Amino acid sequence: MSLLSVRMRASLGGKHVSGAERLTEEEFLPRVLCELLRRPGEHDFLKITIDRVEEVIETEPLKVSSFNFGSVEEARRFAVSKLVEAGVPKEVALKGLRLLAQGANPKGGNMRGAVLMDIRSGERLENDPERGVRTVRMDWKGRDRVRKFLLERGFTERTLDALAVATKNVLCGVLAELCWSDDPDYTTGYVASPKTGYVRIHPLKERGDELGGRIYFIESERLEEVVKCLERRAVLLRGLPSS
Ligand code: PML
Numbered sequence: 395m396s397l398l399s400v401r402m403r404a405s406l407g408g409k410h411v412s413g414a415e416r417l418t419e420e421e422f423l424p425r426v427l428c429e430l431l432r433r434p435g436e437h438d439f440l441k442i443t444i445d446r447v448e449e450v451i452e453t454e455p456l457k458v459s460s461f462n463f464g465s466v467e468e469a470r471r472f473a474v475s476k477l478v479e480a481g482v483p484k485e486v487a488l489k490g491l492r493l494l495a496q497g498a499n500p501k502g503g504n505m506r507g508a509v510l511m512d513i514r515s516g517e518r519l520e521n522d523p524e525r526g527v528r529t530v531r532m533d534w535k536g537r538d539r540v541r542k543f544l545l546e547r548g549f550t551e552r553t554l555d556a557l558a559v560a561t562k563n564v565l566c567g568v569l570a571e572l573c574w575s576d577d578p579d580y581t582t583g584y585v586a587s588p589k590t591g592y593v594r595i596h597p598l599k600e601r602g603d604e605l606g607g608r609i610y611f612i613e614s615e616r617l618e619e620v621v622k623c624l625e626r627r628a629v630l631l632r633g634l635p636s637s
Contacts, residue, residue, distance in 0.1 A: 397450055399531045399628060400426055401443045404434035410506065411437050414555070417450065417533035417630055447531060447628040455561050455635045457591035458553075466581075469595050470495075473572060473585050476595075480570035480587030482611050486516040490572050490609040497605045499524055504576045508608035510617065513569050519617050527610070527621055531628040532562040543634050552580060553594070558631055559608075560586035566623035568610045574598040576606035592635075 397417045404412040412434035418426045427442065434440060463469040470491060477487035490511055499505045500523050507526030510519040520526050534540045534554070541554050556573065563571055564586065574583025583598035583606075599606065612620050 397447050397628065397630075398423060399443075399445050399447050400430065401530060402430040402433065402440065404437040404440040406437050406439075411435065415530055415532060415558075416537075417447070417531065417628055450628045450630050451565070452535070452630050452632050453561060453565055454633050455557055455592075455631045456564060456586055458549075458557065458594065458635045458637050459591060460594040460596070462596045466597055466600055469598050473583070473595050473598060476585040476590050476593050477570050477572060477587075477611070480585065480589050480611075482513055482570050483516075486511065486513060486611070487572075489516040490611065494572060494574065494607055494609060495599075495605065498526070498607050498609070504605060504607050508571075508610050510610050510612055510621070512614040513611040514613075517614070519612070519614055526607075527624055529559045529562055529566075529624045531626070532558045533630060534558060535630045535632045540631075540634060550582075552582075556584065557592050557635060558629075560584065560592050561631055562627075562629045563610060563624065564588050565629060566627065567616050567620040568612055568624075570611040571608060572611075573608040574606045576604055578602050578604045 398420055400416040400418060402414045414430050414433055416426050461472060463472060474487045474491060478484050493509060497503045498509045505524060505526040507528040509526055512519055544554050560571055570587040572585055581597035581599050581601055583595055585593045
């Protein structure tokens with residue numbers, strides 16, 4: 395099946411404000427473009443990249459579970475326990491958590507992409523620690539139907555996108571992921587892994603906190619192969635999410 399990969403990035407005053415990924419058949423491209431152009435809110439720069447992908451892998455989404463806590467501290471403790479369940483040594487999980495909490499960009503603040511962390515030693519593996527790595531070229535088959543399904547059950551559009559990212563990551567060899575948003579108003583994050591599925595955790599940060607991002611725990615020997623898959627392979631999620 396030949397599909398088009400469509401990527402949108404928008405920023406305001408040099409700061410990233412919105413991004414989106416779609417895999418679409420050519421006949422639906424005008425509709426997808428209109429939707430992506432409506433999405434970013436206030437911005438002064440917007441870039442859309444389109445390229446054709448010849449090979450697409452289909453997979454089912456990770457199973458979803460949700461947990462609510464009374465404080466960020468409790469929620470973070472739970473996130474660490476889920477990372478440990480996924481096979482991350484506790485000290486490495488704590489290192490990942492601290493990094494996200496203090497801003498993983500060595501120049502301060504957030505990174506543009508994800509941190510790659512060796513699951514055994516906690517060493518950072520990305521070539522460019524400001525940019526990190528981006529999971530791209532993934533989407534839902536029947537996106538509108540899945541979106542409606544999730545929104546009706548109290549999930550958000552962010553869950554739709556993040557579940558696609560997390561599922562593709564697992565397929566590419568990411569052994570565990572920790573994520574929370576850099577949006578100061580969005581405090582739900584998640585841990586994802588083949589073992590735990592997609593575990594939504596609330597609240598992983600305080601409202602108003604602008605720090606966030608993603609840590610991918612991987613085996614350093616597989617670095618090249620994992621990055622190539624995250625950046626190049628096209629993945630379509632099929633079916634509705636289940637718990
Ligand atoms: C969820 O609600 O399922 C968690 C989504 C995390 C989104 C992270 C992001 O968009 O930056």
